[in-house]
Amino acid sequence: xxxxxxxxxAGYHRNFPRVPTRRYASLMGTPNKPRYRCLQCDAFExxxxxxxxxxxCQSQIDIRLCGDGLLxxxxxxxxxxxxxxxxxxAATR
Ligand SMILES: [Zn+2]
Ligand SMILES: [Zn+2]
Numbered sequence: 001x002x003x004x005x006x007x008x009x010a011g012y013h014r015n016f017p018r019v020p021t022r023r024y025a026s027l028m029g030t031p032n033k034p035r036y037r038c039l040q041c042d043a044f045e046x047x048x049x050x051x052x053x054x055x056x057c058q059s060q061i062d063i064r065l066c067g068d069g070l071l072x073x074x075x076x077x078x079x080x081x082x083x084x085x086x087x088x089x090a091a092t093r
Pocket of ligand 1: 038039040041042043048049050
């Protein structure tokens with residue numbers, strides 16, 4: 001037994017959900033996390049195989065990629081308040 005209201009046949013599919021929106025496409029599991037890219041090779045830090053030396057003092061000790069895409073040693077990062085990717089992620093909690 002089927003109950004069909006007037007006009008249900010013609011007007012039905014206008015309430016149908018449309019094709020699922022691809023709202024997860026841009027998230028890829030890391031929402032809100034800034035990703036820093038190397039200015040020289042345009043890769044993320046873990047993919048960057050550039051020579052790691054400080055852009056300021058040319059030190060090669062404890063070099064990390066910072067928000068401006070350059071590599072800095074720890075003393076220079078602390079002196080200039082540059083943050084590495086994971087530091088800025090931790091700070092935005
Ligand atoms: Zn690089
Ligand atoms: Zn330095």
